[in-house]
Amino acid sequence: MDDVAADKEDVQKRKNVLMIIVDDLRPEMNAYSGEFAPAPVRPTLYTPNLDKLAEKSAVFMKAYVQYPLCGPSRASFLTSRRPETLKQFSFDSFRATANKDIVSLPQHFKNNGFSSIGMGKIFDPPIDRKHGIHEEKYSFSEPWYDGSTFHYWTHELRDHSWLAVDPKTEKRIPLPDNQVLNKTLTRIKSLGQNRDDNKPFFLSVGFHKPHCPYIFPEKYLEHYPEEVIQMPDNPQMPTDFPEEAWANYHNLRKFHDLSGFTGDYNTTLPVQTCLYLRRAYYSAVTYVDDLIGQVLDELEKQGLADDTIITLLGDHGYHLGENAEWTKQTTLELSARAPLMIHIPGITKTRSNRKEFVEFVDIYPTLVEAAGLTPLQLCPEVDSAKTPLCTEGTSLLSLIQDKKPLQWKERVFTTQARFSHDVMGRSMRTPKFRYTEWRNHKQEVTSVELYDHDVDPQENHNIAKLPRMNEVKLELNRQLEGNWRSAMPVMT
Numbered sequence: 001m002d003d004v005a006a007d008k009e010d011v012q013k014r015k016n017v018l019m020i021i022v023d024d025l026r027p028e029m030n031a032y033s034g035e036f037a038p039a040p041v042r043p044t045l046y047t048p049n050l051d052k053l054a055e056k057s058a059v060f061m062k063a064y065v066q067y068p069l070c071g072p073s074r075a076s077f078l079t080s081r082r083p084e085t086l087k088q089f090s091f092d093s094f095r096a097t098a099n100k101d102i103v104s105l106p107q108h109f110k111n112n113g114f115s116s117i118g119m120g121k122i123f124d125p126p127i128d129r130k131h132g133i134h135e136e137k138y139s140f141s142e143p144w145y146d147g148s149t150f151h152y153w154t155h156e157l158r159d160h161s162w163l164a165v166d167p168k169t170e171k172r173i174p175l176p177d178n179q180v181l182n183k184t185l186t187r188i189k190s191l192g193q194n195r196d197d198n199k200p201f202f203l204s205v206g207f208h209k210p211h212c213p214y215i216f217p218e219k220y221l222e223h224y225p226e227e228v229i230q231m232p233d234n235p236q237m238p239t240d241f242p243e244e245a246w247a248n249y250h251n252l253r254k255f256h257d258l259s260g261f262t263g264d265y266n267t268t269l270p271v272q273t274c275l276y277l278r279r280a281y282y283s284a285v286t287y288v289d290d291l292i293g294q295v296l297d298e299l300e301k302q303g304l305a306d307d308t309i310i311t312l313l314g315d316h317g318y319h320l321g322e323n324a325e326w327t328k329q330t331t332l333e334l335s336a337r338a339p340l341m342i343h344i345p346g347i348t349k350t351r352s353n354r355k356e357f358v359e360f361v362d363i364y365p366t367l368v369e370a371a372g373l374t375p376l377q378l379c380p381e382v383d384s385a386k387t388p389l390c391t392e393g394t395s396l397l398s399l400i401q402d403k404k405p406l407q408w409k410e411r412v413f414t415t416q417a418r419f420s421h422d423v424m425g426r427s428m429r430t431p432k433f434r435y436t437e438w439r440n441h442k443q444e445v446t447s448v449e450l451y452d453h454d455v456d457p458q459e460n461h462n463i464a465k466l467p468r469m470n471e472v473k474l475e476l477n478r479q480l481e482g483n484w485r486s487a488m489p490v491m492t
Helices: 003-013 048-054 070-077 105-111 147-151 167-172 176-193 218-223 271-301 360-370 467-482
Strands: 016-022 058-064 115-120 162-165 201-207 214-217 308-314 340-343 352-359 412-418 423-429 433-440 445-452
Touching: 016 271, 048 271, 048 308, 048 340, 058 412, 070 360, 105 115, 105 201, 105 360, 115 176, 147 176, 162 218, 162 271, 176 201, 176 271, 201 271, 214 218, 214 271, 218 271, 271 308, 308 360, 340 360, 352 360, 352 412, 423 467, 433 467, 445 467
Parallel strands: 016 201, 016 308, 058 352, 115 201, 162 214
Antiparallel strands: 058 340, 308 340, 412 423, 423 433, 433 445
């Protein structure tokens, strides 16, 4: 067999990949109920399709993003590089802040003979106009339909923080996520009709909801009667919470119905407003669950499911009034932890709850290995951004296959810039503690957060100033300074 024929046969053996990214999705569906719920859930969310996917997936109960904001988080997990490497802390392209030649996750599959297809919100931004970078030309094999990314912000309904859309209005003004769904279903149908071409695909689908504004068809409200919606157990700010740690939820306050609120330190929204917003968020989650179900059903209908890896993730966590905070951009647990499920045909036949610490930089090397491509090399310690293809994470395939390493990682890392205070927060989660240092541009520590998860899983009390914690802080500081390389797993 010649090399060309061998390469063609190798491509034909590779699994397809469907990656579904859900904006601002908390790990709050039934798959994360009980001890792994981000907060006491009232009411139980109606997510039958996510629950069904979980029943045949590895469900990662302790998955953490590297930056709790859409743009930097997506850049991180779509390149398997840490925010410090990419120098992307806002909405510039990583190709401008780090290296234009870094190979993204969908780009790597495209380079290896896959049809790389993008639908909806994947990279944020899809176009970096300031630097003249359009991600489509790098990452996708065909025009990228990024409708949900921008259309909600040019939408006739955009001035509302939330809105249950009646059928007449929905017919007149199609919701952007519905348009993403329709484009996706059409593309999956064509993939099914042409599967005899034997070219594998990498299909990225990004839904904007439940990102604010919480806009959804009104029928989803029926799952959440007003009388069952309750406030969180901890609507107050953590004790001794540093001012620079406070996020003022500006992206929620920009809507006209919330514009009268300041977001100032140690303030939050009125109870009735909180209840309305929580109900709207839950309804938006059920709406996007319905959309996901239709995508998965079409995959089955076209006979593609048995050969397709399915990855479902949220791009970061989310506050719904807990800790007096809303939305994201804190280094607290609710902002840093996000849902992650991976289904691999023939391997994840039933549900497996994985309780190990994992990070979103681990997604890229996992999908590469699971799809049959050559495993990625670890990035070099110096000038990692100069290496186009490498990983700052670890493949999760051994965990999914239940092949336990000698030692798995016992700490994970999250970064958050606070431009209003000219500081950077570096946060580390261990089995017992969350430890965060805020440093200025001179690398001087301006404040510290420390939460003991054994007794305070909701992170209500910052105990960093207690004298009895001094030795603990010294050890945690040492581990934080060692960064992610010192926490790498020891494989067999």
